[in-house]
Amino acid sequence: MEEDGGAAFPGDEVVRALLTAIATLEDLVSVGSDSNFALSTLEGIAHELGGMDAAEGRRFVAALERVAVAEPDRAAWIRGLPVALGPDC
Template sequence: MSDIDRVVGALLTAMATLEDLAELYSHEHMAINALEGIAYQLGQMSDEERRDFDAAISRIADARDKDEAGTGEWIRNVLRSLGLP
């Protein structure tokens, strides 16, 4: 696993937790604000950074498809769920 895959994997874990908090608990506004901050930062990526990020997303999603049914699809759609093209 490459360094970027580890960083993207950690980010995905944080995003999944924030999504759960937004849906399940009374402090959903804090979770939503955090997700919006992540979306903003990811939206600032250069074209090269975005290609690297997308490649890491694909690798991680493919690996998760082998281990955890359904998780890979969530990973592939993470940027779209944040409102990023």
């Protein structure tokens, strides 16, 4: 169930898990702890997401938007991820 009382969409849990992983990796890059490994992993995530076709990309962005609405404290960061992950995403 979504925090706002709406029904959860299939796959949103995976998107939330991915967001948790990305946030952790970004933190590791910023503090320098295993930053090369963390940056390489972020690049790998961006590359994999970049392999989505147009319809998959739209569904992913729609899932990000649903999660952003449910998590207003992180909404701007969540909405900015497709751009932050680079041209492959």
